[in-house]
Amino acid sequence: MLGLGILKGLSVTLRHFVETYVSDLKRFPHRYAPQGRARRLRPTERGIFTVQYPEERLEMFPRFRGALMQLTNPETDIPKCTGCGICARFCPVGVIEVVRAEEKRDGQYVPQSYSWDLSACLFCGLCVESCPFGALYHTPEYELSTYGRQKGELIYDLDRLLAWGQKYAPLGTPPVEQEE
Amino acid sequence: MQTVETRLRTETITLNMGPQHPSTHGVFRMIITLDGETIVDLEPVMGYLHRCQEKIGERNTYLQNIPYTDRLDYICSMSNNLAYVMAVEKLAQIEVPERAEYIRIIMVELTRIVNHAVAIGALLNDLGCFFTPMLYALEERERILDLFEMASGSRMMCNYMRFGGVRYDLPPGFMPELKSVVAALPAFIDEFERLLTDNEIMRIRCQGVGILPPDVAVGYSCTGPLLRASGVDYDIRKVDSYSIYDRFDFDVPLGTNYDVYDRYLVRIEEMRQSVRILEQAIEQIPEGEVSVKLPRVFKPPEGDVYHRIESPKGELGFYLVSDGSTNPYRYKIRSPTFINLTVLPELCKGHKVADVVAILGSIDIVLGEVDR
Ligand code: SF4
Numbered sequence A: 001m002l003g004l005g006i007l008k009g010l011s012v013t014l015r016h017f018v019e020t021y022v023s024d025l026k027r028f029p030h031r032y033a034p035q036g037r038a039r040r041l042r043p044t045e046r047g048i049f050t051v052q053y054p055e056e057r058l059e060m061f062p063r064f065r066g067a068l069m070q071l072t073n074p075e076t077d078i079p080k081c082t083g084c085g086i087c088a089r090f091c092p093v094g095v096i097e098v099v100r101a102e103e104k105r106d107g108q109y110v111p112q113s114y115s116w117d118l119s120a121c122l123f124c125g126l127c128v129e130s131c132p133f134g135a136l137y138h139t140p141e142y143e144l145s146t147y148g149r150q151k152g153e154l155i156y157d158l159d160r161l162l163a164w165g166q167k168y169a170p171l172g173t174p175p176v177e178q179e180e
Numbered sequence B: 001m002q003t004v005e006t007r008l009r010t011e012t013i014t015l016n017m018g019p020q021h022p023s024t025h026g027v028f029r030m031i032i033t034l035d036g037e038t039i040v041d042l043e044p045v046m047g048y049l050h051r052c053q054e055k056i057g058e059r060n061t062y063l064q065n066i067p068y069t070d071r072l073d074y075i076c077s078m079s080n081n082l083a084y085v086m087a088v089e090k091l092a093q094i095e096v097p098e099r100a101e102y103i104r105i106i107m108v109e110l111t112r113i114v115n116h117a118v119a120i121g122a123l124l125n126d127l128g129c130f131f132t133p134m135l136y137a138l139e140e141r142e143r144i145l146d147l148f149e150m151a152s153g154s155r156m157m158c159n160y161m162r163f164g165g166v167r168y169d170l171p172p173g174f175m176p177e178l179k180s181v182v183a184a185l186p187a188f189i190d191e192f193e194r195l196l197t198d199n200e201i202m203r204i205r206c207q208g209v210g211i212l213p214p215d216v217a218v219g220y221s222c223t224g225p226l227l228r229a230s231g232v233d234y235d236i237r238k239v240d241s242y243s244i245y246d247r248f249d250f251d252v253p254l255g256t257n258y259d260v261y262d263r264y265l266v267r268i269e270e271m272r273q274s275v276r277i278l279e280q281a282i283e284q285i286p287e288g289e290v291s292v293k294l295p296r297v298f299k300p301p302e303g304d305v306y307h308r309i310e311s312p313k314g315e316l317g318f319y320l321v322s323d324g325s326t327n328p329y330r331y332k333i334r335s336p337t338f339i340n341l342t343v344l345p346e347l348c349k350g351h352k353v354a355d356v357v358a359i360l361g362s363i364d365i366v367l368g369e370v371d372r
């Protein structure tokens, strides 16, 4: 019969529509309550599974490649980075610039300046992968829009990267550390 | 009708479709010559998204090219990674550990499901069935992309494969998640089929439209689902088996009517076959190393190499010439959609304007790969 296929298709959309509401009513608490979120993310769950973004945020996976951060050596309180510039050489678009300081501090080379230009970064992670001193890592930070592209906005200097590091280092930086 | 047409002398008109058109899947322009509603000629204009990928590839070191391959066909970054990495491995004769091979196959077959789901969703979008099938497809894709993010750190620009293996081993919690996603996939495909396969409107729009006979398809070097929907049994996973595809049991679906509808059916069936491969891979995956140690400054020996894989869209090949230095001397990409697209004028002639979007959607192009 002509039209049977359309009806069959419509039954699918209708079921999706009904499930959106029914599966929510069936189980209290509400889908958008904090406890409801874990349930919403399960692959077996029917109905809506979107995250209401500004109000709710997904937790990033530990390997998530977000903004970069520079770690500080907790014992000596100076940056772990030695300014060797290997990350800058591995970067495919050349958005990292490093200058090594003339003098050592506490017997370790330190960078005089370090800048990371977010506007052209691919977030590929090759810089993190290449750093031999374990100084450079990704943060789970992804809300990085700014109103300008100058220094202090899209161009990050060492201090800002170290500040990210202070914030996120306690959380641990699992994947690369295990391997190196 | 016949008499009116012969009595009235009409002129053809030229119509520009694109470069900014919702159904051209990006920035792509078609210059269509029309006689009334019928297409007399069609000229595809490409290159709006040209980014000098090949020239950049010669500037980059071998390793630095991997993130760039992600950006060719941005829906299937994993299979682009695989094609490039395997080409370099062939050049430098690097052995890949067993576990890494399985991880690669899992990732690439998941990519195939993502790509076909999106391709069908986009085809239906073009036909005027706005967003319902597309969103059902995207819902499933989202779960798979979560798996990619878990393993590689990024949803779409995965940058996961490395010469001689993969970047990291699978994270804890990946396998159970993968199993539940794979277990849910057949139900999703069934539902997709129930929604679309018998739908009369879709059948009327797709059946008998854009017929591509096997000899023409071969003549234009079409590959992938487009070629198989034309009834040519040619799947590189079978005919020129690479990696460990010879260990898996799967079928190659073929079309019988060579039209848009057949391309849709072939894609649906390929998704089912991918699920089969995934199930076998999950069962067989061994423990062990996932990468081999390479020197930090990687220099393959002199020579040239071509390696091709069956990417979800067709034959994706990389041709590399090495002069023994850190960068490739020549870096050439054989992209499947660019070559599949050349057959578009042939498919469209004689059809109506409204059919162009259906035919274009059934070829399944991504402009990032067409223009490179
Ligand atoms: S993530 Fe990639 S593009 Fe960005 S700074 Fe690091 S190496 Fe360069």
Ligand code: SF4
Pocket: A080, A081, A082, A083, A084, A085, A086, A087, A088, A098, A130, A131, A132, A133, A134, A135, A136
């Ligand atoms: S971040 Fe690492 S690779 Fe980059 S300059 Fe500092 S120590 Fe060297």
